[in-house]
Structure formats: structure tokens, C-alpha cells
Amino acid sequence: MANQQEYDVIIIGGSYTGLSAAMALGRALKKVLVIDGVNPCNKQTPHSHNFLTQDGKTPKEISELAKAQVANYKTVSFLNDIAIKGEKSAKGFEITTQNGLIFKGRKLIFGTGIKDQMPNIEGFAECWGISAIHCPYCHGYEVRHLKTGLFANGDMAYEFGKLLWNWTKDLTIYTNGKSTLNAEQTNILASRNIHVVEKEIVKIAHNNGQIQELVFTDGSSQNLDALYAKIPFVQHSDIPQSLGCELTEMGMLKVDMMQKTTLDGVFAAGDNTSPMRSVANAVYGGNMAGAAVSKELIAEDFGVIN
Numbered sequence: 549m550a551n552q553q554e555y556d557v558i559i560i561g562g563s564y565t566g567l568s569a570a571m572a573l574g575r576a577l578k579k580v581l582v583i584d585g586v587n588p589c590n591k592q593t594p595h596s597h598n599f600l601t602q603d604g605k606t607p608k609e610i611s612e613l614a615k616a617q618v619a620n621y622k623t624v625s626f627l628n629d630i631a632i633k634g635e636k637s638a639k640g641f642e643i644t645t646q647n648g649l650i651f652k653g654r655k656l657i658f659g660t661g662i663k664d665q666m667p668n669i670e671g672f673a674e675c676w677g678i679s680a681i682h683c684p685y686c687h688g689y690e691v692r693h694l695k696t697g698l699f700a701n702g703d704m705a706y707e708f709g710k711l712l713w714n715w716t717k718d719l720t721i722y723t724n725g726k727s728t729l730n731a732e733q734t735n736i737l738a739s740r741n742i743h744v745v746e747k748e749i750v751k752i753a754h755n756n757g758q759i760q761e762l763v764f765t766d767g768s769s770q771n772l773d774a775l776y777a778k779i780p781f782v783q784h785s786d787i788p789q790s791l792g793c794e795l796t797e798m799g800m801l802k803v804d805m806m807q808k809t810t811l812d813g814v815f816a817a818g819d820n821t822s823p824m825r826s827v828a829n830a831v832y833g834g835n836m837a838g839a840a841v842s843k844e845l846i847a848e849d850f851g852v853i854n
Contacts, residue, residue, distance in 0.1 A: 555581045556845055558643050558653035560631045560785060562586075564827050565659030565818030565834035567614040572838025574621025578845060581651055582618075583643065585630040593677040598685055599827040610827065634787040640813060641791075654848075655841045658801065658809075658816040659834055660785035667699075667724075667779060671752035678757035680775045686826055688715040691774040697721070697762065699749075699777035702728040709742050712776060717741060720770075722762065724749050745770070783820055798823065807837035815841055 557573055559566045562584025573580045595604050602610050618624055633644040640654035666673045672680060680699075681687040696716045698709055701723040709721055721737065721744045723729075729737070734744060747764040752775070754760055761769045781799065789795065794802045794810040800823070801809055801816040808815050817833025819825050 553650070554652045555579045555625075556653065557581075557655045557657060557841055558583065558631075558641065558651055559657045559659060560584075560643065560787065561659030561661060561818070562615070562626065563611055563659060563661065563818075564614065564830035565661075565837075566657070567611065567618050568831045568834030569657050569659060569815075569817065569838035569841070570624050570834075571614075571618045571621065572835050573842055574618060574624040576838075576842035576846070577623060578842055580624045581627060581653065582624065583627045583629055583631050583645060583651075585646075586628060595690075596827050597687070597689065599831070602827070607827070631785065631787060634791050636791065643787075654813070654845065656814045657807075657834075657837050657841060658785060658788050658814070658820060659818045659830070659837075660783070660787075660816075661819040662781040662799075663784045665780045665782065667777075669749050669752060671754050672777075675752055675754050675757050675759055675775070676777075679754065679759040679773070680752070680777055682777060682779075683825060684712055684715050684776070687774075688712070692716060694718065694773035695771065697770075697772050697775040699724065699775055699779075701725075703733075704778050705729060705744075706733040706737065708776065708778060709737055713740055713742065720745055722747075722749060722775075785820075788814065788816060788820075806840035807833055808840060 556578040557580045559569055559582045562582045566582055570580050570582050593607055596607050596610055597603055629645040629647050631643050632646050635642045641656050643651050692715045695718045698721045700708055705721050706729055712719055719742045723746050725748055727744050727746050749762050750765045751763040752759055753763055759772050759775055761771045763769045788801055792811050793814055796802050801821045803809055803816055803821045807817045815837040817837045818830040822829060
């Protein structure tokens with residue numbers, strides 16, 4: 549990393565979103581610092597899909613290639629650290645890292661993603677991203693026609709169950725307690741041979757993250773190949789909120805079409821702004837944020853020159 553402490557843009561989060569934004573800004577000749585703690589949410593995922601030219605590659609392969617390409621732009625620097633504090637300054641923002649370093653940037657981009665909140669079920673975290681999965685567009689083809697479960701309840705279980713029926717007709721909904729599906733929803737699902745199990749899950753038996761069976765509190769069990777789940781999350785970084793950025797009702801950072809948050813000078817993209825959690829969406833959002841930020845910087849500098 550260069551010794552320079554002041555940057556046009558500080559990007560917090562160096563995965564697909566951050567790297568995509570950094571490439572756009574590097575190509576716009578802007579001085580950029582990418583701060584990344586190297587802890588991506590998809591670190592357990594064996595393969596990434598639905599991203600042209602990289603289908604089937606591991607998330608690490610894609611990010612390493614991306615970083616190597618971004619590093620070709622000499623105005624982009626990288627720091628392996630964690631941003632823990634952000635403050636507004638006269639000329640932009642100041643970011644403090646876990647190692648006590650302070651950097652100044654005219655603009656900020658957050659590609660920090662979200663942090664999944666794992667249920668208190670033994671084995672769930674170990675299977676997350678491998679056979680306990682969140683998205684059929686990311687993973688559905690690989691588990692098509694297999695014995696599949698859906699860990700959800702109520703309207704979410706109904707709507708997601710309808711969607712998953714496209715990939716497998718061997719589908720069971722596990723509500724992990726009393727079902728909150730209404731009678732009509734339950735009947736419609738049953739007519740498609742989608743059954744609802746209300747037993748509470750105590751454990752997921754697995755082999756290196758590959759689900760073998762669900763074990764219930766009553767001692768019974770059910771063989772399973774894959775389990776979709778919609779679980780709660782929190783923002784991975786609380787810096788945007790501490791600065792005053794607003795969240796949506798879903799808990800995402802609120803952004804406009806140019807990935808700009810509700811706070812001037814702060815942009816965000818990727819999983820922290822959208823429920824569409826995919827590499828392709830992260831790359832798109834980062835590219836848009838990088839272009840939008842560079843446009844703002846160019847306009848500001850052009851105004852100063854005049």
C-alpha cells in the first residue's frame with residue numbers, strides 16, 4: 549500500500565462489489581484505497597454460478613483474478629484491515645481501522661455485504677453455503693430434482709415454496725414449530741405434493757457440510773439432500789448508519805439508481821443494498837457506484853478549475 553493517506557475514494561469491502569467499483573475508478577484515474585478484512589460471506593460456497601465467463605469457479609478464484617486485474621491500475625491501493633469508524637470531515641470523510649490507521653477520502657463506497665444470523669441448530673452454520681443454501685438461481689441447478697427442504701414459515705414459505713417447485717418436485721417445508729401458513733396456502737402446497745412439517749429441528753447431521761439428515765426434538769429424523777433457508781441478517785458494517793445513512797424496511801442500505809445512499813458522498817452496492825445476492829449483481833452494483841462516484845468527482849474538480 550502506498551504511504552499516501554488521502555484518497556479520492558475509500559472503498560470499504562474488497563470482494564466483488566468493491567473490486568468492481570475500484571476498477572471503474574482506477575480506469576477514471578482516481579486515487580482509491582480498498583480496505584478489506586478478507587472475510588466474505590460466501591467463503592464456504594464451493595462454486596459460484598450464473599455469472600458469465602466464470603460459471604462453476606470458486607468464489608476465491610473469481611475474487612483473486614479480479615483483484616489481480618484491478619491491481620494493474622496503479623492509482624488503486626489495497627489494505628488488509630477492518631474499518632471500524634467513520635466520521636464526516638471538512639473535505640469528505642475519515643475512516644479509522646482496527647489497527648488504528650486513519651485515512652481521508654472525498655467519497656466513500658460500502659461493499660460490506662451483510663452478516664447472516666444463523667439459527668440455533670447444530671450443524672446449520674457448517675452447512676451454510678454448501679448444502680444449506682439461500683437462492684435457487686445460484687444453487688438450484690446443482691440440486692435439481694433432489695430431495696429438498698425449505699426452512700421457512702408463513703407467507704415466505706408459501707412464496708418461496710412455489711418458486712422452488714420449479715427445480716424439484718420432492719420438496720418439504722420445515723417450519724421449525726407451529727406453521728403460520730393459512731389453510732388456503734397449505735392446501736395449495738399439498739395439491740403440488742409439497743408437505744409441511746412442524747417438528748422443531750435440533751440438529752443437521754452432515755458430512756463436511758453436505759446434509760445427510762435433519763434430526764428433530766422428538767428423536768425422529770428425515771433424510772435430505774439440500775435445505776433452502778431464509779434467515780435474518782444484519783449489516784456487516786455499522787459505519788453507514790453511524791454516519792446517517794438510512795435503511796429500507798428490509799434492513800438494506802437505501803440507495804438510488806446510481807447506488808447513492810441518503811447521505812451525500814456515500815455510496816453502497818451489493819448484498820448490503822439488495823436481496824439479489826449474486827456475484828453478477830455485486831459486480832454490476834460496484835461498477836455503477838464507481839462510475840457514479842467518478843462522475844461526481846470530475847464535476848467537482850471541473851467546477852474548482854473554473
